Amino acid sequence: MSDAVGVVRPASRDARARDADSAGWVEALATPGRAHDDAVQRLHALLLRASRFEVGRRRQALGYVRDDLDDLATQAADDALMAIMAKLHTYRGDSRFTTWAYKFAVLEAGVKVRRRVWHEREIPLEEDGWARLPDRGSTPARDLETAEMLGAVRTAITEALTPHQRTVLIAVTLNDVPIDVLAERLATTRGALYKTLHDARKNLRARLAEQGLEGATA
Amino acid sequence: MSDSAPRPTRELLGKVLGPAGPELTCDECFAYLDRYTELEQTGRDADAAIPGMRAHLHGCPACSEDHDSLLALIDTER
Numbered sequence: 001m002s003d004a005v006g007v008v009r010p011a012s013r014d015a016r017a018r019d020a021d022s023a024g025w026v027e028a029l030a031t032p033g034r035a036h037d038d039a040v041q042r043l044h045a046l047l048l049r050a051s052r053f054e055v056g057r058r059r060q061a062l063g064y065v066r067d068d069l070d071d072l073a074t075q076a077a078d079d080a081l082m083a084i085m086a087k088l089h090t091y092r093g094d095s096r097f098t099t100w101a102y103k104f105a106v107l108e109a110g111v112k113v114r115r116r117v118w119h120e121r122e123i124p125l126e127e128d129g130w131a132r133l134p135d136r137g138s139t140p141a142r143d144l145e146t147a148e149m150l151g152a153v154r155t156a157i158t159e160a161l162t163p164h165q166r167t168v169l170i171a172v173t174l175n176d177v178p179i180d181v182l183a184e185r186l187a188t189t190r191g192a193l194y195k196t197l198h199d200a201r202k203n204l205r206a207r208l209a210e211q212g213l214e215g216a217t218a
Numbered sequence: 219m220s221d222s223a224p225r226p227t228r229e230l231l232g233k234v235l236g237p238a239g240p241e242l243t244c245d246e247c248f249a250y251l252d253r254y255t256e257l258e259q260t261g262r263d264a265d266a267a268i269p270g271m272r273a274h275l276h277g278c279p280a281c282s283e284d285h286d287s288l289l290a291l292i293d294t295e296r
Contacts, residue, residue, distance in 0.1 A: 053294070054287050095252035099292055103251050106287045110280070146227055153234060172279075173233040179280045191244040194278055201236035201277070208235075 022097035029088055044081050046098060050105035051076035058113040072116060076109035083108070114178040123185055124175045125167050149213055156207040165200035172197055241273035247281045255289045259296070 028039035051073040055062075062069065083104050091100055157166060171177040172193075179197070180190045242250070250268045257264035265272045275282045 050291055053291050057287055057290070094250075095256045098295075099252040099256055099288070102291055103248065103284070103288050106284050106291065107248065110284050110287065114280070146231075149231060150227070153231065157234075169234065173236075174230075176279075179278065190280060194244045198236070198241070198277070201234075204235055205238070 018096055019093065022091075022093055025097040025101075026088065026091060029085070040081070040085075043084070043101060044077060047077040047080045047084075047101065047105040048073060050102045051080065051109035054106050054109035055113055058110070058117075061117050062113060072112050073109060076112050077105055079108045080104035111180045114181050115184060118178065118181045123171065123177050123182065125171055149208075152208055152211055152213055153204065156204045160203045160207040161200050165196055165203065168193055168196045169200040169204075236277040237273035239273055240270050241277060242268075242270040243274070244278060244281055247271060247274050247278070248284075251281075251285060251288060255285065255292060258289060259292055 025039065025043070028035045029043065030036075052070070054076070055069050055073045059069065080101070084101055091097065094100075157169065161169065168182065171182050172179055179193050183190045183193045186193070250271060254264045254268050254271050257267055275285050
């Protein structure tokens with residue numbers, strides 16, 4: 001990438017080596033034969049390292065279900081490998097191949113950890129969960145502006161959102177339900193739920209802006 | 219929002235109202251995540267290169283976790 005418009009610097013030796021390494025991965029993975037099998041094996045080992053890294057980062061959230069963490073990491077690496085092989089043609093070389101591959105392992109491991117944490121836990125899907133909004137802070141709202149904003153947000157949640165938007169907004173932002181866990185329970189996708197959350201937030205901001213509340217628009 | 223508001227209240231309102239301005243979708247975030255984190259890691263202006271990514275990471279806890287983990291992971295290889 002150029003550092004400024006119209007200025008393209010020659011690739012450094014490190015960058016060229018990196019590009020060659022990435023191209024080598026893609027060629028080996030895309031071409032049947034022994035080199036392919038070796039590359040798949042090496043890639044799986046990298047993905048397993050990445051998924052173990054992610055599971056390790058989330059270890060505390062997993063609490064008591066610690067005995068099968070390595071199984072979780074292995075499943076994540078397996079699923080990431082399948083996703084990578086299916087999407088290999090979409091790799092454009094915008095990053096190192098290994099970074100591109102790691103993101104699949106991180107995604108798979110992160111989703112699996114969040115789902116495991118919420119496994120068999122009831123998800124609070126309450127349309128009236130907004131009622132807790134003013135009480136959530138450990139410090140009560142002291143100034144008038146904040147109190148006004150809290151009141152306006154509560155009102156906007158009840159008046160400016162559809163029931164589905166309200167349910168998603170409250171679950172994700174007030175009850176801290178991970179969006180991919182909620183997506184699984186509602187038989188939809190993370191992307192679709194985030195779109196719902198985005199639209200809900202947009203409606204809230206628009207309602208607050210109508211009332212001239214500072215910070216509601218930008 | 220007032221800067222004098224108690225921090226937990228400000229953070230809660232921030233979570234509810236989300237980021238202001240344009241942001242990427244979750245699918246777009248995933249598509250650019252590797253490039254974005256490498257740009258960050260190498261000190262480039264990742265936010266200028268991929269507008270809307272930072273706002274999405276502020277608004278989406280799951281994508282934000284994935285981003286933080288990927289950045290930490292590639293940092294281990296420096």
